[in-house]
Amino acid sequence: MANVISDETIEYVGILAKLELSDEEKEQAKKDMGSMLDYVDKLNELDTEGVEPMSHVFPVRNVFREDEVANGDDREHMLLNAPEKKDGSYMVPKTFD
Numbered sequence: 523m524a525n526v527i528s529d530e531t532i533e534y535v536g537i538l539a540k541l542e543l544s545d546e547e548k549e550q551a552k553k554d555m556g557s558m559l560d561y562v563d564k565l566n567e568l569d570t571e572g573v574e575p576m577s578h579v580f581p582v583r584n585v586f587r588e589d590e591v592a593n594g595d596d597r598e599h600m601l602l603n604a605p606e607k608k609d610g611s612y613m614v615p616k617t618f619d
Contacts (some may be wrong), residue, residue, distance in 0.1 A: 525559035526551045 532548050543551060588601075597610055606613035 525556045525563065527555045527559075531555075 529548070529552075532543070532551055535555075536543050536548075536552075558598050601607050601610070601612070
């Protein structure tokens with residue numbers, strides 16, 4: 523394990539994460555963080571020359587469409603079913619005084 527995590531680093535990360543770790547948990551966290559950094563070092567050894575960077579494993583394209591009004595403002599047609607209407611709006615009973 524080439525990456526050794528110090529006690530101060532574990533304390534600092536614990537403060538940032540608002541965690542209270544026991545001594546056993548701190549030791550385990552040191553081992554886990556060291557293993558993660560070792561894995562990252564191993565990944566850095568890979569030859570990525572000529573490999574195009576990507577942001578997603580699957581091909582992703584923009585799925586948004588133009589915002590076009592399909593049915594428009596058909597207020598008069600909608601108000602045909604209204605039992606009562608006033609000034610182009612539905613009239614409803616009062617719900618409170």
